Amino acid sequence: MDDIFGIPAPLLFGQLLLGLINGAFYAMLSLGLAVIFGLLNIVNMAHGAQFMMGAFAAWMLLAWGGIGYWWALLLAPIIVGITGVILEKLFISRLYKLDHLYGLLLTFGLALIIEGVFRNEFGSSGLPYRIPPELSGAWDLGFMFMPVYRGWVVVAALILCLTTWLVIEKTRLGAYLRAATENAALVQAFGVNVPRMVTLTYGAGVALAAVGGVLAAPIYSVNPQMGSNLIIVVFAVVVIGGMGSILGSILTGFALGIVEGLTKVFWPEASATVIFVIMAIVLLARPAGLFGRA
Amino acid sequence: MADTTSITAGALPDAVQESSGAWGFSRAQLVALAILLVFLGVAPFVLYPVFLMKLYCFALFACAFNLLIGYVGLLSFGHAAYFGMGGYLAGYAAKAWGISPEISILIGGATAGLLGVVAGWIAIRRQGIYFAMITLALAQMVYFFCVQAPFTGGEDGIQAIPRGNLFGVVPLDRDMAMYWVVAAVFLAGFLLVHRIIHSPYGQVLKAIRENEPRATSLGYRTDDYKLLAFILSATLAGVAGATKSIVFGIATLTDVHWSMSGEVVLMTLVGGLGTVFGPVVGAAVIVTMQNYLAEMGAWVTVIQGVIFVTCVLAFRRGLIGELAALLKVKL
Numbered sequence: 001m002d003d004i005f006g007i008p009a010p011l012l013f014g015q016l017l018l019g020l021i022n023g024a025f026y027a028m029l030s031l032g033l034a035v036i037f038g039l040l041n042i043v044n045m046a047h048g049a050q051f052m053m054g055a056f057a058a059w060m061l062l063a064w065g066g067i068g069y070w071w072a073l074l075l076a077p078i079i080v081g082i083t084g085v086i087l088e089k090l091f092i093s094r095l096y097k098l099d100h101l102y103g104l105l106l107t108f109g110l111a112l113i114i115e116g117v118f119r120n121e122f123g124s125s126g127l128p129y130r131i132p133p134e135l136s137g138a139w140d141l142g143f144m145f146m147p148v149y150r151g152w153v154v155v156a157a158l159i160l161c162l163t164t165w166l167v168i169e170k171t172r173l174g175a176y177l178r179a180a181t182e183n184a185a186l187v188q189a190f191g192v193n194v195p196r197m198v199t200l201t202y203g204a205g206v207a208l209a210a211v212g213g214v215l216a217a218p219i220y221s222v223n224p225q226m227g228s229n230l231i232i233v234v235f236a237v238v239v240i241g242g243m244g245s246i247l248g249s250i251l252t253g254f255a256l257g258i259v260e261g262l263t264k265v266f267w268p269e270a271s272a273t274v275i276f277v278i279m280a281i282v283l284l285a286r287p288a289g290l291f292g293r294a
Numbered sequence: 295m296a297d298t299t300s301i302t303a304g305a306l307p308d309a310v311q312e313s314s315g316a317w318g319f320s321r322a323q324l325v326a327l328a329i330l331l332v333f334l335g336v337a338p339f340v341l342y343p344v345f346l347m348k349l350y351c352f353a354l355f356a357c358a359f360n361l362l363i364g365y366v367g368l369l370s371f372g373h374a375a376y377f378g379m380g381g382y383l384a385g386y387a388a389k390a391w392g393i394s395p396e397i398s399i400l401i402g403g404a405t406a407g408l409l410g411v412v413a414g415w416i417a418i419r420r421q422g423i424y425f426a427m428i429t430l431a432l433a434q435m436v437y438f439f440c441v442q443a444p445f446t447g448g449e450d451g452i453q454a455i456p457r458g459n460l461f462g463v464v465p466l467d468r469d470m471a472m473y474w475v476v477a478a479v480f481l482a483g484f485l486l487v488h489r490i491i492h493s494p495y496g497q498v499l500k501a502i503r504e505n506e507p508r509a510t511s512l513g514y515r516t517d518d519y520k521l522l523a524f525i526l527s528a529t530l531a532g533v534a535g536a537t538k539s540i541v542f543g544i545a546t547l548t549d550v551h552w553s554m555s556g557e558v559v560l561m562t563l564v565g566g567l568g569t570v571f572g573p574v575v576g577a578a579v580i581v582t583m584q585n586y587l588a589e590m591g592a593w594v595t596v597i598q599g600v601i602f603v604t605c606v607l608a609f610r611r612g613l614i615g616e617l618a619a620l621l622k623v624k625l
Contacts, residue, residue: 043423094607100423101369102606105563108556109602116596232552236431239424269442276435280416283428287419 007265013144019261020254021150021219024157025212027253029234030241031161032208034249035168038181039201042092042103048231049114050206053080054213055222056118059129069132069218076214077207084206088199111228118224126221153215160211161250168246177201236279242292252290317485318492322623326571334477343469344541349581350480351538356561356573357487358530363559364568365491366523367503368418371426372433373531373558375413376406378550379436380532381539385452386445388540395458395466399479399536406532407525409436414524418517421506430552437550451546455539472541479537483530488570490526499523531558560598563605566612571625575614 005012029047036044044050057076061067067075087110095102135149168174180187180194188194213227220226234253241252256275264271282290319327337346355377362368384402387393393401417428440446447453457466466472490496501509502516509516539545548554557580565576580598587594605612611619618625 037423043427091603091607098610101426102610104369104371104423104426105559106603106606108559109599109606112556112595112599112602114599116592116594116599119592119595228552232430232434235427236434239420239427239431272438272441273435276431276438279428279431283416283419 010144012265015261015265016258017144017146017150017154017261019258019264020154021257022260023254023257024154025216025230025253026234026237026257027161027250028157028212028215029209029231030237030249030253031164031246032205032212033234033238034243034246035164035208036202036205037243039177039184039198040092040096040103041100042095042107043100043235044202044205045104045107045231046087046111046114047107047206047209047234048227048229049111050080050084050227051209051213051216051230052118052224052227053083053114054210055129055217055220055226056122056213057210058214058217059127059222062129069135069214073211073214077210080210080213081203081207085199085203088202092202093195093199115224115228122224124223124225126223126226129217129222131218149218153219156215157212160208164208165246165250233275236275240275240279240282240289242289244289245291248289248291318488320624322618322621322625323570326625330571330574331481334481338470338473343473345581345585347469347473347476347541348538349578350476351534351541352558352561352581353574353577354480354483354537355531355534355558356565356577357484358527358534359558360562360567360569360573361487361490361527361530362523363562364572365496365499365503366520368421368520368524369423369426369559370417370429370524370527370555371559372413372429372431372436372552372555373527374550374552374554375433375436376409376528376531377535377538377554377558378440378545378547379409380406380535381545381549382440382446382452383532384536385455385539385545388458389452389455390445392456392458394462395460395475395540398458398540399533402536402539403529403533406535407529409532410525410528411521414521414528418520418524430555433550433555434552437547437552440547440550446545446547449547451544452539453544455543455545457540457543466540476537476541479533483533484574487530491570495519495522557598560602560605562612564601564612566615566618566625567610569612569614569618569625572612572614576612579613 029051033044033047036042036047054076057079058069058072061072061075062069091106091110092103095106131149135152138145138147139151140146168177176187176192176197180192180197184194216226237253237256238249240256241249243249256278259278260271260274263274270277355373359370359373362370380402382402383405384398387401388395388398413429413432417425417432420428441448445452457472459465460471460475464471466475491499498509498514498519501512502514502519506516535545535549538549561576561580562573563576564579565574566572583597584594587597609616614625
């Protein structure tokens with residue numbers, strides 16, 4: 001009971017849980033990237049910065065407005081989503097006729113601006129964000145102690161991902177979205193306002209990143225760099241999963257988080273690079289990604 | 295969206311129209327080259343040589359990067375890996391093994407080239423944005439390797455790298471002696487990139503950039519061409535990084551970090567993607583800016599971001615690209 005493969009059970013399950021939480025963030029962020037890429041054909045390099053903005057929005061709402069976690073969970077994504085809509089209207093919408101690489105360069109520039117401004121304002125050291133009282137404490141599961149908040153993050157991320165998937169696959173709005181991804185001109189000819197849909201899709205993808213940021217705020221310290229390192233791993237996750245499938249990016253995100261957690265137990269030195277190694281192997285075996293279309 | 299314009303379209307007229315004067319340089323390019331040579335010769339007597347050496351290292355780095363983005367249309371977002379690894383290996387060779395600087399620089403370049411063989415072999419399986427994401431991820435892997443590997447010195451980096459004696463005889467401790475070596479390395483790299491672009495091989499690269507399926511249908515093994523370009527670019531980036539660590543006596547994690555990859559993209563974009571002299575001018579602009587704004591801290595990042603956004607939205611041809619369009623010549 002105490003040892004599994006010569007590893008103490010609490011350590012193994014503790015890292016599995018950490019892996020699952022990281023996987024939850026990978027899934028949420030790669031989902032947002034996939035939705036944005038599907039319709040806008042740009043890789044949103046600012047996604048990590050917007051994840052960070054979500055965490056800061058929650059912190060500001062609490063520190064400056066006295067607004068707690070639950071309202072922040074609703075308000076922060078809306079605020080960050082609106083900034084996303086403004087960015088799309090002002091800048092990104094000018095690039096749709098150009099090479100996709102320009103979109104990548106533009107959003108990279110936006111990410112630099114956002115991170116720089118936050119670093120000037122708040123410094124590089126992290127700001128604390130308290131776990132809401134309803135979610136503090138831990139459950140005794142018999143084989144390990146499970147902090148309630150961490151369990152909540154996994155459940156919330158799962159609900160969010162599945163809801164997004166349902167909206168895209170099962171609703172009329174999602175059908176429009178999928179149709180516009182295939183052939184935007186034709187959908188527009190049917191009377192759907194495609195430019196507005198594109199703008200709102202970007203806003204929604206950004207809001208998804210911001211929800212991730214709010215969920216992450218009590219776990220990681222809120223700091224301007226929290227998104228940039230995460231997003232590079234998420235790019236690798238996206239390459240592994242392929243951006244073709246929504247469900248695929250959710251599955252890949254969670255699975256890779258767990259793999260990373262397990263690597264931390266069995267070979268700690270490799271845990272930072274394991275996802276990149278998997279990416280290389282997948283590219284050699286299946287260049288389009290596990291769920292991608294060639 | 296199949297009818298999107300290529301990222302360097304407009305920066306370059308058709309390959310067919312290229313007039314090949316001496317060494318493949320057009321007349322306008324010969325004038326620009328003359329200006330560059332005069333600058334190399336006069337500048338150290340007017341400006342601070344250490345600053346100039348830094349500039350040349352980054353200019354070579356940008357030229358190496360431009361070989362991929364400008365002439366094959368591949369955006370590598372991980373070139374810091376080759377720049378940084380070149381720097382680490384050259385620094386380690388010069389310090390731990392006491393090898394003379396020119397061999398150390400070659401070792402740095404060769405290491406980066408080997409890394410480029412592996413990374414390129416993996417990355418060229420995908421194009422466009424995927425290529426950018428894959429190179430970024432692979433470079434991040436190299437970064438984590440450098441954080442953990444014992445020979446890099448972790449957070450401290452490799453410090454007090456000796457400049458040594460060129461060919462074992464000429465001491466490089468004086469800045470002016472070092473300057474001529476760096477200027478020679480830069481010029482050799484610059485001319486090599488130009489030579490590659492104007493060789494028959496370079497013409498095939500441009501054909502791949504313009505229309506890869508067509509190049510394939512004409513019987514070219516495009517993957518081989520792209521891989522070789524990637525290796526050449528990585529090697530030159532490694533030489534640039536190696537030279538930089540010999541000049542400054544230090545190799546650190548900064549040079550392998552993803553922000554360095556972003557910086558070289560910015561330099562090339564500011565100067566003009568797919569122009570011969572653009573990367574040099576772009577590197578000069580960005581290095582000068584960083585020098586003057588160094589005390590402004592994180593605002594430098596903001597300014598770089600603003601330049602990125604401005605260039606992409608309003609200024610896609612870059613400084614040299616715009617100048618060339620204005621003068622109706624090719625630079």
